[in-house]
Amino acid sequence: MAGSPGLKPLVAVCQLTSTPDKELNFAACAGLVREAARRGACLVFLPEGFDYIGSNTAETLSLAESLDGDLLGRYAGLARDCGVWLSLGGFHERGRDWPTTQRIYNCHVLLDPAGCRVAAYRKTHLCDVELEGRVTMKESSFTNPGPEIVPPVSTPAGKLGLSICYDLRFPEISLALRRAGAEILTYPSAFTVTTGSAHWEVLLRARAIESQCYVVAAAQTGKNHERRTSYGHSLVVDPWGSVVAQCREGPGLCYAEIDLDYLHRVRREIPVHSHRRPDLYGTVAAAGAPAP
Numbered sequence: 001m002a003g004s005p006g007l008k009p010l011v012a013v014c015q016l017t018s019t020p021d022k023e024l025n026f027a028a029c030a031g032l033v034r035e036a037a038r039r040g041a042c043l044v045f046l047p048e049g050f051d052y053i054g055s056n057t058a059e060t061l062s063l064a065e066s067l068d069g070d071l072l073g074r075y076a077g078l079a080r081d082c083g084v085w086l087s088l089g090g091f092h093e094r095g096r097d098w099p100t101t102q103r104i105y106n107c108h109v110l111l112d113p114a115g116c117r118v119a120a121y122r123k124t125h126l127c128d129v130e131l132e133g134r135v136t137m138k139e140s141s142f143t144n145p146g147p148e149i150v151p152p153v154s155t156p157a158g159k160l161g162l163s164i165c166y167d168l169r170f171p172e173i174s175l176a177l178r179r180a181g182a183e184i185l186t187y188p189s190a191f192t193v194t195t196g197s198a199h200w201e202v203l204l205r206a207r208a209i210e211s212q213c214y215v216v217a218a219a220q221t222g223k224n225h226e227r228r229t230s231y232g233h234s235l236v237v238d239p240w241g242s243v244v245a246q247c248r249e250g251p252g253l254c255y256a257e258i259d260l261d262y263l264h265r266v267r268r269e270i271p272v273h274s275h276r277r278p279d280l281y282g283t284v285a286a287a288g289a290p291a292p
């Protein structure tokens, strides 16, 4: 379907309730990816923690694998079987430094339809957040921060910029990806209900409007284990800021056509990118500092 004249590429967004059971999670993901491929999607997005959501730190660490391990091998087979690109947002990766750090990376892997790994972005902003009496997250206690932002990758749907979940709160990364040529930004996520209900959609729409990119956000939803519930609301935003697709409650799929002609029209009409003043943003003195 992708590339056929007159047809716009279709992307699919998977919403999941991952548990600590990797087998069950793989079966759920494979079912959704196969369905998305049957419907003609060329690129399928899975959320952060698509592999599993551990019920405690020890379990999270013990289940982690390397990028060359069995689980990603099976996802590569799935991409090949279905002939789709797969955005695997937020794989729990044991990197080469595992023996010394005993920490993992939160790694967003992009596979092409041959099952080849074409990019791996390791989450750079770690979610250490404490909302008194409601939410405690300390991702840095078991995760190493990624060392770099990864250049956008050409896919049949457009040039894809990779981020993960909490990165969504940092417009710097989305603008850096836009500057590097991104047309689609993606934020695979496992948001909390408390922060998601206040911030999720408004942040995603803001990232789309300011970067003039499509924004694709696959999310965990519902009860992952006894002590963890995720916000859901997987969606796609167009470069004007309209929500063009959204999952309903529970695990499932939503679809969007990516219209790059429309994206370029929005960029022509409001050329914020060429109006930026990078000469100024780094030069503001702190309050109270003496005037030059």
Ligand SMILES: O=C(O)CNC(=O)[C@H](CS)NC(=O)CCC(=O)C(=O)O
Binding pocket: 048, 049, 052, 053, 054, 060, 090, 127, 137, 138, 139, 165, 166, 169, 190, 191, 192, 195, 196
């Ligand atoms: O740990 C795993 O297994 C999967 N990773 C996560 O769930 C991550 C780190 S704890 N969650 C977030 O970043 C939530 C961000 C969020 O909710 C916000 O920014 O408001």
